[in-house]
Structures are given as structure tokens and as C-alpha cells.
Amino acid sequence: MTAKTPAAARRCPRCGSAAIHAFRPFCSQRCRALDLARWLDGSYGVPVVEEDGADDGELSRSDRDR
Numbered sequence: 001m002t003a004k005t006p007a008a009a010r011r012c013p014r015c016g017s018a019a020i021h022a023f024r025p026f027c028s029q030r031c032r033a034l035d036l037a038r039w040l041d042g043s044y045g046v047p048v049v050e051e052d053g054a055d056d057g058e059l060s061r062s063d064r065d066r
């Protein structure tokens with residue numbers, strides 16, 4: 001029972017290592033970046049470009065410019 005270090009109690013949801021205050025709740029910038037990338041991929045990674053899979057970037061750009 002070591003309740004003296006609440007910061008150490010936190011664990012990285014990515015790898016399970018002890019989280020660092022600077023990168024909490026993750027243990028490192030890498031874990032944070034990976035988790036963030038995963039979130040972005042899950043949230044914005046579902047475009048309806050099954051037909052134009054090659055020009056998805058241009059399509060999105062054109063649509064946004066309008």
C-alpha cells in the first residue's frame with residue numbers, strides 16, 4: 001500500500017507502464033502519440049471514398065475549398 005505517490009499509481013493505458021506526469025496518462029510521448037493516432041484514425045479515418053480511393057486527398061481538398 002504505497003499511497004504516497006499518486007502519480008506512480010497511474011499506469012499507461014497503452015503499455016501498462018508507470019505513467020509520467022509530463023505525458024500522463026501515458027508513460028511516454030510515444031505511447032501518447034500512438035494513442036492519439038489511434039483516436040484520429042478511428043474518428044476521422046472513416047471517409048466515404050470507396051470509389052475514389054486513389055484521389056481521396058484531392059477530393060477532400062476540393063470539397064473543402066468549396
Ligand SMILES: [Zn+2]
Nearest residue numbers: 012015027031
Ligand atoms: Zn506506455
